[in-house]
Amino acid sequence: MTVGASRNLSSHSATVVTSQRVRDGHDDAYQSWQERMNRAVRHFEGFEGTELYPPTNGDGNEWVVVFRFSSVEQLTAWLESGARQQLLDEGRPLFDGPATQEVLAGGTPAAPDQEAVTAVISHDVRPGREQDFERWQSKILKAQEQQPGFMGSELFRPLQGIQDHWVVAFRFDTRDHLDAWLDSEVREELLKEGRNYFSSYDVRKIGSAFSGWFRFGDGEDEGVPANWKQAMSVVLALYPTVTVLNLAVNDELGDAGVPGYLNLFIGNLLSVSVLTWLLMPLVNRGLAFWLQPSRAKSARTHILGAVVVIVCWGILLTIFGLTLD
Incomplete structure (x- = not known):
């Protein structure tokens, strides 16, 4: 648009x-x-x-x-x-x-x-x-x-x-x-x-x-999850992606003298690629009971899925907090 x-x-x-x-x-x-x-x-x-x-x-x-x-x-x-x-x-x-x-x-x-x-x-x-x-x-x-x-x-x-x-x-x-x-x-x-x-x-x-990033069934969109579920799921995949890439790629490129604007572009390119073809498909499968509209019909399911994502956030924060600080 x-x-x-x-x-x-x-x-x-x-x-x-x-x-x-x-x-x-x-x-x-x-x-x-x-x-x-x-x-x-x-x-x-x-x-x-x-x-x-x-x-x-x-x-x-x-x-x-x-x-x-x-x-x-x-x-x-x-x-x-x-x-x-x-x-x-x-x-x-x-x-x-x-x-x-x-x-x-x-x-x-x-x-x-x-x-x-x-x-x-x-x-x-x-x-x-x-x-x-x-x-x-x-x-x-x-x-x-x-x-x-x-x-x-x-x-x-x-x-x-x-x-x-x-x-x-x-x-x-x-x-x-x-x-x-x-x-x-x-x-x-x-x-x-x-x-x-x-x-x-x-x-x-x-x-x-x-x-x-949210596809079910035979590769087609069976339905679109609520925006708040999409946002929570993307953060779940995006946070470790950006953190790991910053450590494994961006810092190395910076030390090699790659200009900051190019370093940022490469990081964004890799982040979107990892999300699209690796992590988001895994998140979709793992959280399908919560993300897939035809399956997530009860309040209990909505709450359970949100709790699972929040717990995963906490685990990631703990892991990176212990390893990076």
């Missing part, structure tokens, strides 16, 4: 954001069905990843799924495929009404260690008011830039034959900051003006702090 600027479309990457309400009592069946969808999409050319976001308080039983492809053409081939249509037909008894779907061509994916919440808003722009709508979006952006926690915004134009709506995706650092903007008087006043240019709009929220 480009911070503080609206971007035009590029022809490189493509994302589809699908929002689906699920019938009450069918959540487990829906997740099993979605896992089948995830396995099927992996076989399509250009597929890059998928993320599943369970409902949050106030969103009803609405699940959001994100599929990412290398190009619009490859994404379109998946959307129009017989394999996907067959799965949709099989899953229809689980759905509470039709899904909403937005295709975003281009854009910049956020880094997996960046805590952020994204709102995706689609607009039915009135014919002939497209330029007025774009100027109005510029006013929206200027107002957003003054809001606490704003991280960036992108404007996606319609794609002929694929996407009829104008879509805006913007990011805030926390859900509270996003909700504060969505409920603000400033935005309400701007919406009154904007209704001259669009006939309707729809808002969907996508939130995750470190979703790229």
